[in-house]
Amino acid sequence: MSHTPAALSVKEDDIRQFLACQTHLGTKGLEFKMGSYVWKRNTNGVHILNLGKTWEKLVLAARVIVAIENPAEVCVISARPYGQRAVLKFASFTGAQALAGRFTPGTFTNQIQKNFIEPRLLVVNDPRTDHQAIREASYVNIPVIAFANSDSPLRFVDVAIPCNNKGRQSVGLMWWMLCREVLRLRGTIRRDVPWDVMVDMFIYRDP
Numbered sequence: 001m002s003h004t005p006a007a008l009s010v011k012e013d014d015i016r017q018f019l020a021c022q023t024h025l026g027t028k029g030l031e032f033k034m035g036s037y038v039w040k041r042n043t044n045g046v047h048i049l050n051l052g053k054t055w056e057k058l059v060l061a062a063r064v065i066v067a068i069e070n071p072a073e074v075c076v077i078s079a080r081p082y083g084q085r086a087v088l089k090f091a092s093f094t095g096a097q098a099l100a101g102r103f104t105p106g107t108f109t110n111q112i113q114k115n116f117i118e119p120r121l122l123v124v125n126d127p128r129t130d131h132q133a134i135r136e137a138s139y140v141n142i143p144v145i146a147f148a149n150s151d152s153p154l155r156f157v158d159v160a161i162p163c164n165n166k167g168r169q170s171v172g173l174m175w176w177m178l179c180r181e182v183l184r185l186r187g188t189i190r191r192d193v194p195w196d197v198m199v200d201m202f203i204y205r206d207p
Contacts, residue, residue: 015051017177017199021169024049026150026162033154037162047150049162057161058174061123061145062181064159068121071095075119077133079103082168083125086175086202093179093197096123099133108136121145123178126165127152147174172203 018024026047030038039050068074074096076087084100091098097117099107106113122137123145124130130146131153137144138156146152148160161178164170176199183189 017173018051018054021164021173022167023054023163023170023173024051025164025167025170027166029151031151031153034148034150034152034160034162037148037160038150049150049164054162057159058177059181061159061161062178062185064143064145065094065096065121065123065178065182066185070120072097073118073120074123075099075117075121076123077103077130078125079129080126080171082166082171082204083175085204086172087125089202090175090179094182103130103133105132105136108133108140108142125171125175127154127157127160147171168204173199176202 026038026049028045028047030047037050037053038047040048042048065074071094074094076090076096077099078084078087079102087098087100090096097119104113104115107115107117110116119142122133122142124133125147127134127146127148134144134146134156143158144156145159145161146157147163147165148154148157149163149165152165154160161174163174180189180195184191189195
């Protein structure tokens with residue numbers, strides 16, 4: 001049973017995009033906290049994620065982001081190359097701060113540092129590769145939203161969006177969907193009109 005309001009319910013085209021980008025495919029490993037987001041295991045031992053819960057948590061994350069009055073106080077992070085283009089595009093469309101590439105230790109805690117920032121919300125691409133940022137956020141009480149695979153550790157993560165965070169197309173699609181939902185909730189774009197920005201803008205391309 002979905003807890004999402006009818007106006008925010010998932011559309012058939014969105015599910016089709018999820019399946020085309022293999023967003024529902026997890027890994028062979030399973031973190032015990034991610035068990036509630038797994039639908040079943042296939043014959044190869046790969047965990048299949050529940051796309052209904054993926055959409056619910058995506059909408060919840062978008063509502064949390066919209067609740068921050070100043071968009072610049074939202075920080076989006078990706079150390080993995082597949083997510084770096086996506087976080088930069090997300091930041092340009094929503095007004096958030098993007099940290100693409102290596103996260104410098106002390107960015108949230110060391111006030112002497114030149115790059116010191118104090119965000120009110122953190123959105124990360126992968127809890128495993130972005131663990132340093134998540135740990136520092138826990139020191140200064142910054143809530144964390146994370147795209148989590150079936151084997152992702154959820155320590156210090158407040159909102160986990162279950163999805164395939166290792167595939168190139170899947171990562172780009174999830175950031176695009178989150179960005180689109182944020183803009184819809186802000187009233188920047190209409191819900192009944194397709195967004196004119198293509199998913200390809202968020203997908204990593206080889207240099």
